[in-house]
Amino acid sequence: MTEHLELCAPFADPTPAERTAAWLRAATPARIFTGRAGSSYHTATLLALRGDHAAARDAVSTPLDLDAPGMAALADRFPWTVVATMADSRHRYLRRPDLGRRLTPQARQTIRAAHGPGPDVQLVIGDGLSSTAVHAQVPALLPLVHEGCAVRGWSVGRPIVVRQCRVGVLNEIGDLLDPAVVVLLIGERPGLATAESLSAYLAYRPRPGHTDADRNLLSNIHRAGIPVREAASRIVGLVEALMADGRSGVAVKEPAALES
């Protein structure tokens, strides 16, 4: 990636071909037209791949840091409830997705004590496979989604932060609080190009036993994917579609883009 960015930087006096090359690089984050050594990579390409894989491997093991600057400021605006799943370590989380879908008994108690039932929308933040993605996107995304919901007159529950979180946690939140729609913002597994990609999973009145077929997904929320402003507007549009249909899942298609 760094290689790409450097070449996108303004040249002192770019030739038309150089300008076109820079424009081509900006068209996709994919590592296109990197050249060849025989049928193999140039050494620089090979080592760039190794470096990015090393960074992604490290991102998987980074814990969610609620004291990071952007996250701490967010907590001041939206006082949240912090809970954990039954996956009590990163190693267990990676090998036991079933545990990452279940809240601890303590977490269920905490949520019951701190939250009233039946908001229109409940926002949930989960570390998933990349806390780096949560640190990067949630501070900007959460207020926009919250505002979009408030403007439409929906009641929005205080956010819930779930550590060692899998998507299936949606079902438990639905069971505990009975919101109309739950929106889960969760870190995607890191790729080589970025460890900052976030997904939003939406479910209408989720309940134990619901699966991905009952959910709607907006993925690739990051700087080079779907930027947060567009993501927020599409999430709110999806919430609206789910409420209008009274259901979620593959039967509900995302409305045509509200804005770009």
Add this chain to the structure above:
Amino acid sequence: MVYRSTLRGERFTFATLPELLAKANEVKSGDQLAGLAARSERERVAAKLALADVRVAEIAATAVVEDAVTEAVSVPADPASFAEIASLTVGELRESVLEPGFRQRWSGGLHATITPEIAAACAKLMSNLDLVVAAAPLRRTTRCRNTMGGAGVFGSRIQPNHPTDSVRGIMLSALDGLAFGCGDAMIGVNPATESVPVIGEVLRGVHELIARLGIPTQSCVLAHVTTQLAALEAGAPVDLLFQSVAGTEAANASFGIDLGLLARGREAVLAHHAERAGEFAGDQVMYFETGQGSALSAEAHHGVDQLTLEARAQAVARLYDPFLVNSVVGFIGPEYLADSVQITRAGLEDHFVGKLMGVPTGVDVCYTNHADADQNTNDNLLVLLASAGCTFVMAIPAGDDVMLNYQTTSYHDVVSARRTLGLRTAPEFEFWLAEMGIRCDGRPGSGAHGLPTSLAELASALEDSGALRALLPGGVA
């Protein structure tokens, strides 16, 4: 029926066929997660010993799951042909499959009568090299816009994904792959969205690329089957209809599909092709993806191990006369296949069970960043599968999927494997490459022909060629 065996003087019993099949499996974290795996290495081998003595007819007569998938795929299609293997034990079936003469019997119709549970049982008794040497001669030829699966053909799917489905970004990645001589299996895009207008736009973009360059290959956009059919309804061109499938009715329900929906989708695409007379060389219009662990992931495995369920998923695909089937082996994550040893084994198993059942199986040789695997171990499996006659693999820029966030095989990797093992592309595609001046051995194209191979060449080619410029929506800066 209780199954028994004795290993080194120690007695073992297995209460049911699903238990025996699960415990005879090589180590998989997913079977451990499901609580189905052997509890010791001795128990694993004891299960293999007991399984080796089970008759093929008994496996065919036992439903491992009571559901609609079992009814559709676990009954041998042709009783007369099945009689050839019914009285064999699984151990004898393994030896028969490894005989050089097996290919004739297999291509004579035996493949259609092999149920997924029989194929999986056989695989559980085989070594990794067995899985390579047995699969290699089992060639399944299929036709859509070209012909895949012929002798010596090692296909590749260009997978030019883009994080926001930018058609321009998708075209550039695809052009890079075509310049390497990749893409005979298909140009197949995983979209980031399920929006019908966006899927239609990508379908039209890839169709346009194929039409303008006259490429004998097929397009596919891997949205949910209902989304693709909605795009088709709205006028988009569909070459191959895609769907992920799993090995149980409940897991398929979690994907939002059932067998009837797939049959109706196939009919719709066949009718659509009939309106595009002259564009197609054959009637194989379906493309499916599978992968060990998907049923467990949907909490729909019914106590059956993931290799048996993978074989059932490919048998579901077989019902629809597919053009290609792809086991996305390392995609699902370490909770199902923990590391490169497990991914390698599963890749070889998935390919073998598919081929034994007559499925045109390819493999997405891949891994995620939270599994204990890396590009070196991925290279190893690529060479093993290319040696095993794998129908096709994925091909993407530098092996780095910038939308799905995992690593697979690259344009470079595909060409290196072809060079090393003397393999080629589909015949129609090879002819097209020659016409375009693109060489398949890693050397640059000749003379004024060919496609650009570096960004600088592409930039100047775009200045010179209106045809290339026309492929990029929105023009060139």
